[in-house]
Every structure is written in structure tokens, then in C-alpha cells.
Amino acid sequence: xxxxxxxxxxxxxxxxxxxxxxxxxxxxxxxxxxxxxxxxxxxxxxxxxxxxxxxxxxxxxxxxxxxxxxxxxxxxxxxxxxxxxxxxxxxxxxxxxxxxxxxxxxxxxxxxxxxxxxxxxxxxxxxxxxxxxxxxxxxxxxxxxxxxxxxxxxxxxxxxxxxxxxxxxxxxxxxxxxxxxxxxxxxxxxxxxxxxxxxxxxxxxxx
Numbered sequence: 001x002x003x004x005x006x007x008x009x010x011x012x013x014x015x016x017x018x019x020x021x022x023x024x025x026x027x028x029x030x031x032x033x034x035x036x037x038x039x040x041x042x043x044x045x046x047x048x049x050x051x052x053x054x055x056x057x058x059x060x061x062x063x064x065x066x067x068x069x070x071x072x073x074x075x076x077x078x079x080x081x082x083x084x085x086x087x088x089x090x091x092x093x094x095x096x097x098x099x100x101x102x103x104x105x106x107x108x109x110x111x112x113x114x115x116x117x118x119x120x121x122x123x124x125x126x127x128x129x130x131x132x133x134x135x136x137x138x139x140x141x142x143x144x145x146x147x148x149x150x151x152x153x154x155x156x157x158x159x160x161x162x163x164x165x166x167x168x169x170x171x172x173x174x175x176x177x178x179x180x181x182x183x184x185x186x187x188x189x190x191x192x193x194x195x196x197x198x199x200x201x202x203x204x205x206x207x
Contacts, residue, residue, distance in 0.1 A: 140203075
């Protein structure tokens with residue numbers, strides 16, 4: 001299996017073992033106003049795992065078919081080679097980029113939902129939404145102080161992947177993607193939202 005989202009061995013004071021992204025839950029109150037975020041998180045995990053697995057299986061099936069192709073059917077082998085090349089290109093660029101962008105989109109969606117619950121009387125600006133939420137949450141003491149995920153997801157990697165993907169710079173996209181560990185990025189989002197939720201609860205904002 002050459003899937004992009006791989007299980008990972010994690011060892012820290014609270015947990016030890018091999019974990020898949022399906023092992024992580026968002027943890028908002030199942031009876032609270034933000035319970036729908038738990039469902040949306042599970043949905044993107046399902047989507048990303050399904051996409052990753054389907055692309056990997058399709059590529060492996062083509063590779064097996066090509067290795068078992070009859071020497072008496074050179075035309076069939078040429079067709080399979082072309083299909084495998086297409087599947088490989090798609091997997092190297094589109095699959096991983098799509099998963100990453102969906103994850104980043106969920107992070108921003110969750111932030112907007114949190115903001116709307118906390119600041120319902122103050123509409124979000126038409127532009128600069130992320131920075132606006134960051135500023136307001138920082139003032140409220142909700143924004144994680146040591147926030148590595150913000151830098152990696154929303155300022156550096158996200159901008160690079162999103163812009164290259166949107167503007168068709170696939171050479172730059174292919175160069176940037178190997179630096180992304182998708183399992184780590186899912187953990188970044190979970191940890192980031194967990195810290196905000198913990199700060200909310202410490203201030204009596206139990207949503």
C-alpha cells in the first residue's frame with residue numbers, strides 16, 4: 001500500500017501506540033451547539049480515507065494488470081502503461097493536494113462556526129476572515145499561544161498548495177507536496193481546535 005495517509009506510531013506521556021486518523025475525534029459536546037462539527041470532521045476523515053484508498057487501489061490494479069499482460073497483446077500493454085502513467089500523475093498531485101485542501105478548508109469552516117457562536121452580533125468581514133478571527137480570538141484569550149499548526153496550515157503550506165493547485169502550477173505543487181505528512185496535518189488541526197475548545201471551557205464558554 002502506498003497511501004498518503006499512513007498510520008503513525010505515537011508515544012507521549014498520555015498515549016502510546018499506532019494510530020490512524022480514524023482514531024481521532026473532535027470532541028465537542030454532543031449535545032452542544034457545535035456538535036455538528038464532530039459530524040463534519042468524521043465526514044472529511046471518511047472522504048479523505050476513501051479517496052486515498054480508491055486511488056491507491058486503482059493504481060495497484062493497473063500495475064498488476066500490466067505485469068500480467070500477455071506478450072501477444074502489445075497494444076493492450078501500451079494502453080495499460082498509459083493508464084498507469086495517468087493514475088500515477090493524478091495520485092502524486094491531485095490526491096494528496098485535494099486531501100490537504102479539504103483538511104484546511106475544514107479548519108477554516110470550524111473557526112467560522114466558533115466565531116459565529118461567540119460573536120453572532122459581529123458579522124465576519126468579506127476579506128481577511130482568518131486574520132480577523134485570529135485577532136478576535138487572541139483578544140479573548142482563545143487562540144493557542146504556541147500555534148505551530150497556524151503557521152504550517154494556514155500561512156505557509158496552505159497558501160503554497162492552494163495557489164499552485166488553483167493556478168495550475170503543477171510542477172511547483174509536485175515539489176511542495178512531499179514535504180507534507182498528512183497524518184501530522186490531521187493531528188495539527190485536531191490539536192489546534194482542542195486547544196481552543198479547552199480555552200473556551202476554562203472561560204465558561206461551553207458550546
